[in-house]
Amino acid sequence: MRSGKPIRADYWIAAVLLMSMALIAFVNVLSRYFIHFSIGATEEITINLFVWMTVVGTGIAFERGAQLGMVTFFNLFPLKVRKTLVVFSALLGAGLLILVCIYMIQAIYDELTLFHATSAALGIPVWIYYAGVPLFSVFVFRGIYRGTLARLAAIDGKAS
Amino acid sequence: MEVLLISSVFLVLMVLGVPIGTALGVAGVVTIYQFDLGIEMLGVNFASGIASFPLLAIPFFVLAGVILDRAGLAATIARFFELLVGKSTGGLAMVAVMTCIFWGSLSGSGPATTAAVGMILLAPMIKHGYDKSFAGATIANASDLSIILPPSIAFIIYGNITSVSVSALFVAGIIPGVLTGAGTVLVAYLVSRKRGYRGLAQRGSTMEIWQAFRKSIWALLAPVVILGGIYSGIFTPTEAAVVAVFYSLFVAVFIYRSIHWRDMIDMLVDAAVTSSVIMFIVVFAGIFTWTTSVIGVIDRAAELIVSIAPNAIVMIILIDFLLLALGMVLDAISISYLLMPILIPVLEAFGIDPVWYGVIFISALAVGQATPPVGVNLFTAANLIGSDVDSVAKEAIPYVVMDVVVLIILSLLPILSLYLPIKAGLYAP
Numbered sequence: 296m297r298s299g300k301p302i303r304a305d306y307w308i309a310a311v312l313l314m315s316m317a318l319i320a321f322v323n324v325l326s327r328y329f330i331h332f333s334i335g336a337t338e339e340i341t342i343n344l345f346v347w348m349t350v351v352g353t354g355i356a357f358e359r360g361a362q363l364g365m366v367t368f369f370n371l372f373p374l375k376v377r378k379t380l381v382v383f384s385a386l387l388g389a390g391l392l393i394l395v396c397i398y399m400i401q402a403i404y405d406e407l408t409l410f411h412a413t414s415a416a417l418g419i420p421v422w423i424y425y426a427g428v429p430l431f432s433v434f435v436f437r438g439i440y441r442g443t444l445a446r447l448a449a450i451d452g453k454a455s
Numbered sequence: 456m457e458v459l460l461i462s463s464v465f466l467v468l469m470v471l472g473v474p475i476g477t478a479l480g481v482a483g484v485v486t487i488y489q490f491d492l493g494i495e496m497l498g499v500n501f502a503s504g505i506a507s508f509p510l511l512a513i514p515f516f517v518l519a520g521v522i523l524d525r526a527g528l529a530a531t532i533a534r535f536f537e538l539l540v541g542k543s544t545g546g547l548a549m550v551a552v553m554t555c556i557f558w559g560s561l562s563g564s565g566p567a568t569t570a571a572v573g574m575i576l577l578a579p580m581i582k583h584g585y586d587k588s589f590a591g592a593t594i595a596n597a598s599d600l601s602i603i604l605p606p607s608i609a610f611i612i613y614g615n616i617t618s619v620s621v622s623a624l625f626v627a628g629i630i631p632g633v634l635t636g637a638g639t640v641l642v643a644y645l646v647s648r649k650r651g652y653r654g655l656a657q658r659g660s661t662m663e664i665w666q667a668f669r670k671s672i673w674a675l676l677a678p679v680v681i682l683g684g685i686y687s688g689i690f691t692p693t694e695a696a697v698v699a700v701f702y703s704l705f706v707a708v709f710i711y712r713s714i715h716w717r718d719m720i721d722m723l724v725d726a727a728v729t730s731s732v733i734m735f736i737v738v739f740a741g742i743f744t745w746t747t748s749v750i751g752v753i754d755r756a757a758e759l760i761v762s763i764a765p766n767a768i769v770m771i772i773l774i775d776f777l778l779l780a781l782g783m784v785l786d787a788i789s790i791s792y793l794l795m796p797i798l799i800p801v802l803e804a805f806g807i808d809p810v811w812y813g814v815i816f817i818s819a820l821a822v823g824q825a826t827p828p829v830g831v832n833l834f835t836a837a838n839l840i841g842s843d844v845d846s847v848a849k850e851a852i853p854y855v856v857m858d859v860v861v862l863i864i865l866s867l868l869p870i871l872s873l874y875l876p877i878k879a880g881l882y883a884p
Contacts, residue, residue, distance in 0.1 A: 350731075369470075399497075
């Protein structure tokens with residue numbers, strides 16, 4: 296990355312989210328112990344940034360093939376079956392995330408039209424926190440796609 | 456019918472090599488949909504499964520570990536231990552064990568510790584005549600301590616599932632972790648003596664030891680800062696984790712000057728990804744567990760265990776064997792989510808203390824991670840030395856026997872786990 300190549304958007308977002316979480320939480324620890332003043336709203340912000348960061352990070356994890364799974368039996372299958380399973384597994388993962396997004400968008404729609412709920416500490420509309428999930432899911436779908444291509448290529452490499 | 460559906464979907468997907476998080480999520484969603492349990496909550500439940508303050512300790516501890524790793528502190532610590540005990544018989548093996556114990560407590564991940572310490576010490580060990588499989592097995596096994604010694608991600612997860620104080624769990628893990636560590640050093644020494652693995656030729660002079668100590672003091676202090684804060688009740692584990700992040704950053708940037716600000720993005724991304732891999736399992740395991748509890752699987756499974764086991768000791772031993780078996784094929788987090796919800800009512804039925812049981816549960820999982828045939832740490836070690844898992848696994852046997860002995864001692868003597876948390880006022884059984 297230091298080779299002068301520009302840093303990818305999802306890397307920037309994941310890094311900024313995690314750094315912000317750490318900074319906000321750290322400032323709160325300092326203010327609690329040194330000036331005995333705890334900023335209650337910080338917890339709400341950090342845990343919601345955590346949700347967003349997890350979505351972005353999940354995409355990168357899929358792309359890097361870092362998700363944990365049981366490979367004991369998988370490795371016993373013939374290469375051709377393995378390729379089918381890789382695609383099958385990718386479709387399931389994407390399908391699961393699509394469902395999460397559909398119901399999240401539904402929830403956001405309900406908030407905008409019906410409930411108008413606001414968050415406990417900051418009083419901002421909760422749909423803003425929700426919106427990060429479908430938004431950043433774009434990276435998950437891209438990650439699954441790229442990760443799957445890489446795994447298929449690796450299996451092809453073994454075959455030849 | 457419900458039970459059959461959810462468990463068969465999960466098991467089939469696992470066997471087919473689908474990522475655990477996906478398998479748990481799909482099994483949960485299919486069951487929720489099939490029995491009309493409220494699929495429209497999926498989106499919001501996904502977010503609320505992550506948005507928890509105690510779980511926030513996970514990305515922070517991971518980040519602190521990544522920073523210390525990138526700063527090259529593992530090598531500094533290894534050098535210090537090498538000067539201290541390297542001359543003794545089996546010196547390098549003991550150095551490896553001590554570095555793993557120390558590093559593992561900081562990094563909180565078994566495979567990561569195996570990789571970090573293995574990269575530094577495997578080559579020198581092999582050069583000094585150690586059998587490479589023995590060297591790999593030593594590091595793989597010592598690394599499994601990382602999930603017993605605080606700060607440990609496994610304990611954060613256990614606390615999240617059982618609603619037990621994570622601070623109490625962290626402190627409870629100290630004596631069992633040190634005990635297992637001492638046992639591992641002993642085994643490394645005994646095997647080395649039997650095989651004639653000699654120590655290093657030159658001994659560190661007092662001056663050299665002092666210099667190495669001064670060089671590694673900041674790293675050696677990290678667990679003191681983290682654990683001291685938790686033990687004295689000043690910090691919650693999440694706060695301790697964020698303090699650990701900035702402590703590591705301060706040490707790495709200003710004291711060792713080994714990382715530059717431009718490395719930051721790299722480290723933040725790596726930590727975000729590692730933490731997301733864990734959270735991807737956590738969030739769908741939460742949905743899976745919720746589903747199993749709604750359709751009554753958990754109650755029935757708990758009743759079954761209570762009816763089979765005649766008393767608490769037998770129950771604990773039976774579950775220990777189950778954990779050792781599962782630990783060979785699955786990671787600690789997934790196993791915790793699959794088993795602990797069932798065990799909570801069982802613990803209550805037998806009047807077993809949940810903090811004490813947490814230590815036993817996590818220790819048994821740790822042993823599983825380094826147990827033949829397929830513990831994850833063994834795989835990492837085998838990869839590093841370019842050998843097959845079987846030969847590393849064979850060398851791991853003496854360590855596993857010792858681990859099991861310690862596990863039995865911990866199962867018989869709750870006081871070893873509970874003394875410190877009670878003394879610190881963090882827990883009252």
